[in-house]
Amino acid sequence: MAAQRGEGDGVVTRPGETGTEAPADVRERARAIPEAAVARLAVYLRVLSGMVEQGVTTISSEELAGAAGVNSAKLRKDLSYIGSYGTRGVGYDVEVLVSHIERILGLTRKHSVAVVGIGNLGHALANYGGFPSRGFPVAALFDIDPDLTGVPVGGIPVDHIDDITTVCAEREVSIGVIATPPQAAQAVCDRLVSAGVQCILNFAPVVLQVPDYVEVRKVDLAVEMQILSFHVARRADEAAGDVVNGIGVDGVVIRP
Amino acid sequence: MAAQRGEGDGVVTRPGETGTEAPADVRERARAIPEAAVARLAVYLRVLSGMVEQGVTTISSEELAGAAGVNSAKLRKDLSYIGSYGTRGVGYDVEVLVSHIERILGLTRKHSVAVVGIGNLGHALANYGGFPSRGFPVAALFDIDPDLTGVPVGGIPVDHIDDITTVCAEREVSIGVIATPPQAAQAVCDRLVSAGVQCILNFAPVVLQVPDYVEVRKVDLAVEMQILSFHVARRADEAAGDVVNGIGVDGVVIRP
DNA sequence: TCTTGTGAACACGTTCACAGCT
C-alpha cells in the first residue's frame, strides 16, 4: 500500500526483490519479520528493559509473554524471527535478548526527529522525555507562526515551516512527526519528503498521499475513539439481543 | 487477546456466542465485521464527511478508495459488511453512506470520556476540539496533584484521582483515557474498570492487565518510533546489500 | 456500459503440539 496504517493494518510494502547471498543473514532475516511481530518486539523490549532494572537475568517465554500480554507460542515465534537466543530447559538471557531486539529494530543508530506543528500536541511531543532517551533525538521543530520562530521549546529553537527542506536535509532528519492541523498536513508531508525524510509519523487526521518508498504510520485519535465506540455499541446490542433470547450476558438463562 | 493492541494488531476478542434470530440484522452484522475493517470505516467516514462539506453527493468505490488510501476491492468489501447501499453503475450516495457508517460505529449515542493525567498530553487532549464534536464529550478530568483539583482545563474542573470510581459512575463515563506516567497507569486502569468503564484508550507506555470484557486500545509513541526505526534500518541494509550485489536501490545495475 | 457486491483463491498471521536440546 502506498498510504498509511493505523492500529495493525498494512504498511508500505515494496514488492520484494530478493537477490543477495552470503553474509546476508541479518538483512534477509530483517526482511522476513512480519510487521505485526515488529510492533510486538518493541513491546517485549520495553518489558525486558524493566526486567534488567529489577535485576532479572533470565526469563522464560511464559513469563515474558504474560508481562507483554501475548501468548507464549506467539512470543517464541516472534523471537525466532530474530534468531535462536534462548536456552532449552532454561529460558532467555534478558540482556542478550535486549541487545538483539535493539539491533533488529535499528536502535543502535541515532534517528534524528523533526516535529512539525508546535501547538498543544507539538509541545507535548517536544517535551516528551522518552523520546531522546532511546536514540531518537529531536533535531528540529517547525511551525508556521512567525512569532514562534527562534523561540526554544524543550531546548530546541523553532524554525519556520518554509525552512523544512533545508533544515531537515542539513540535520539529517530521518523521521518526521506531523502534529499540524489537518489542512496543513499534506503540504508539510510533501516538504518532508522532498527533504529526503522517508519515515513519517502522522498525528493529523488526514490520509497522507506519499510515494511508495516513504513509510507512514498514523496515530489517529478520532479513529481510536470510534473503534472503541463500535465496541461499546456491539456490546450493548449483544446484551440486548441475548436478553431478548432469554440469555444473560454471561450465558446465564434469564428467561428460558 | 485479553490485553492491548497498537497499530493493527489484535484486539480483545471475546469467544463468540452466537444465538439470536429474527431482527438480529444489525447486531449479527456488527459482530461479523472484521476488526481491521472497523478501523477503515472510521477513515472512510472522515473522508466522506469532507465530501459532504464540498457538496459531493455521489462517489464511486474507486474515488473513495483513492482518498482513503486503500484499494477499491477492499473498500467495497468493507462497505459490504455493513450492507448494500451502493447503486451498480453509479456509486454510493455520500449522505446515505455517512449515516450507515455512523450507525454501525455507534456514533448515534454519546460516549462520555474521562481523561486521567492532566500533564502535557492530558492538557492537549482536554483541549482537543475534535473530541466532543463527534459525540465524545469530555465529562471528567482527573489528576493526582491536589493543586490541580478544581482548576478548570478546557472548561472542565479537574477532580482528584481518588474520586475516579464515584465520579465516573455518576457521569456514566464509557471511555477512559489514560495519559498518566507509566507507573500510575495500571492503578488508574483498575479504578476505571471498577467504576464500570469497559473501554480504555491507553497512552501510557505499559501493557495494561484487564479483565476479558474490557477493551483496551493503546497509542504508544515509543513503539511507533521503533517500528519506523526498523524500517529505516531495513532500508539501509537493503541498499547496502543491493549495492554489494551490484544492483542499485532502484534496480539499476551499478556493477554488473 | 459502468460500477457494485461477492464467491473463490490467496497471503498473512496465529495457534497447536511436539521434536530437539539442555
Place this chain on the structure above:
DNA sequence: AGCTGTGAACGTGTTCACAAGA
C-alpha cells in the same frame, strides 16, 4: 524434567475476477 524452536494446521484478512444489476 523442562523449555525452546518450529513444522503443520488453522483462521483471519486481502485480493482477484466476474456475475448481477442499474
